[in-house]
Amino acid sequence: MEASTTKFLFLATHCLALLGPFYFNWSAFWLAVALYFVTCASITLSFHRNLAHRSFKLPRWLEYSFAYCGVLSLQGSPIEWPDALEFKNVGDLKKQWYYRFLHYTYPCHSVALGILLYAGGGLPFLVWGMGVRTVFLLQITFSINSICHIWGKQVWNTGDLSRNNWLLGLLALGEGWHNNHHAFEYSARQGLEWWEIDTTWYIIRFLEAIGLATDVKLPTEAHKKRKALCKNRTME
Numbered sequence: 001m002e003a004s005t006t007k008f009l010f011l012a013t014h015c016l017a018l019l020g021p022f023y024f025n026w027s028a029f030w031l032a033v034a035l036y037f038v039t040c041a042s043i044t045l046s047f048h049r050n051l052a053h054r055s056f057k058l059p060r061w062l063e064y065s066f067a068y069c070g071v072l073s074l075q076g077s078p079i080e081w082p083d084a085l086e087f088k089n090v091g092d093l094k095k096q097w098y099y100r101f102l103h104y105t106y107p108c109h110s111v112a113l114g115i116l117l118y119a120g121g122g123l124p125f126l127v128w129g130m131g132v133r134t135v136f137l138l139q140i141t142f143s144i145n146s147i148c149h150i151w152g153k154q155v156w157n158t159g160d161l162s163r164n165n166w167l168l169g170l171l172a173l174g175e176g177w178h179n180n181h182h183a184f185e186y187s188a189r190q191g192l193e194w195w196e197i198d199t200t201w202y203i204i205r206f207l208e209a210i211g212l213a214t215d216v217k218l219p220t221e222a223h224k225k226r227k228a229l230c231k232n233r234t235m236e
């Protein structure tokens, strides 16, 4: 996507977000929360765990639907999303017309959603559904790569600064268990203990239970032992 379009959308959503306090109403607020949940879950489930790390498989129609919702986060198309680039799955995505289509049209889908929101609830819906929601999600996404390397606990020997941060675990639907993620990048599950809330994992687990998610990858006991910081943990 052209850099100028991306910059314009970035600026436009931030301006909209600034209007948040002036156009507040409760239906706009709850709409933004619902859209946040859908788009954040799509980034974590689709862009990150499904497309970048290939930690599970989905039928094409479902894979494409989640990827579509991810595009509505205004974080680019799966082809240019940082983790996908890092894991060289990009070539694979580029071969599919659908991902090329999303790549070249990605701002259009958010503009269309903006128009729909405006038609449905005027400026409050637009400001909260497009402005506040996308800017908040962007901040949360950045926080994973900044705050989760500064604050939180290290439970695995990863040889880096990655940490588990419970607050981002909650807000980013499981992505805050970042030390776990660095230790087992291929794992579809990032909150590895029962109390490490990982909403994205619960969705994947549900999809697996009804037969839609397959080849779901999890850390092996041997791998856990190798990554353990202290002996106590391996005894658990």
Ligand SMILES: [Zn+2]
Residues within 6 Å of the ligand: 048, 052, 053, 083, 181, 185
């Ligand atoms: Zn990753």
Ligand SMILES: [Zn+2]
Residues within 6 Å of the ligand: 144, 145, 149, 162, 178, 182
């Ligand atoms: Zn990291």
